[in-house]
Amino acid sequence: MHDVQALLFDVFGTVVDWRNGVARQAVSFLEKNRVPMEPTDFADAWRRRYQPAMEAVRSGQRPFVRLDILHRENLEAVLTEAGINVAVIDPAELAELTLAWHRLDPWPDVLSGLARLRERFIIAPLSNGNIILMLNMARRAGIPWHTILGAEVVQAYKPTPAAYLRTAELLALRPEQVCMVAAHNNDLAAARDCGLKTAFVRRSTEHGPAQTTDLHSEQDWEVVVDDFEALADALA
């Protein structure tokens, strides 16, 4: 790891708690529009459509569109599936709820950990979230990225290899000079296949108290820790 100059972070789940953040912001919308779902179930249902929606882009079925667009489409699909006639909902309300993903809170260790890491490394998100989503999130929460990188910049969704390789290339770094930080083994596996270094941060409640996935590292990642303070310790 001594040659690493940049840390690239997965964001949804790794940096921010999307499930509770989306659920919190959906409460009044669900009540007002009589959507028969618990807020966390609604967040889970919305998130379940995330990978399939990106897969349509990754597979070439449709051209690259930013995640805000996919989030909006997925929101309408979730509501329709719940028996709601989306056409009668005020479009401004749908647009506003779609922006819930811009207003997620970091896990408690994130800001202090990143403040330490940014002194030594370039720190940037490598998320499938689009630029303005990441920027609004960072401004609201005070996340001190050096810049926003990610799927929209390189026009490729993770885990497509181009998402990792083009990002390293933009930084004028070789893949092994970059470390991917994520709470998801599949993200790290794809990054490693591209030659990046890898750091696993366990987020055992990303999917709620009954989470069964990504509780353990599935490969010998260069770093395995429980939070960003421990990541900063490991890389000190």
Next chain:
Amino acid sequence: MHDVQALLFDVFGTVVDWRNGVARQAVSFLEKNRVPMEPTDFADAWRRRYQPAMEAVRSGQRPFVRLDILHRENLEAVLTEAGINVAVIDPAELAELTLAWHRLDPWPDVLSGLARLRERFIIAPLSNGNIILMLNMARRAGIPWHTILGAEVVQAYKPTPAAYLRTAELLALRPEQVCMVAAHNNDLAAARDCGLKTAFVRRSTEHGPAQTTDLHSEQDWEVVVDDFEALADALA
């Protein structure tokens, strides 16, 4: 201007003093390699090749390449024109001098002005400089961008309209919600043609004490000021 949400900054000349910065970093190289040029003349000669090099990309003669590549090519051309056999120079020295553009100092009013402006607006460079150039410059100088935007992100060099329009689109803003800040009338004219708001910051010594260009605003830009503190005052 009341609807403006993002300020996009030209960088070379507007934010940083490229001429003195390049000259300072060229001194030892020029001496060691017996290049018969004064450091500021060398900086001017290097910079004169900037627009023609980008024009090859803008006109479609060659695909988009980042500015670091053009800077390297232009450096070799300047040295060759000065009678130097570039082939005998250590490539690492050429690479190092090319990075002089990553290590330029802001004008004295920049950091304090941007610290005020970032509280109210999204602030980002919209420079022809590439991402890692802007990022290294910002880290070294402490420039507090919210993110790096610019030619490399949108794969178009200013003043091509796409450079302005695609950048506004990445921010999910209409052109009139974005203000271009520059010391160059032609940059602002192109931005205005795309519907952006415009702010002219006079930098009367960008080209040295005998500067004759861009001493005055050539259109009725929305804001005309002498430094970034005055820009922050005007937008307060």
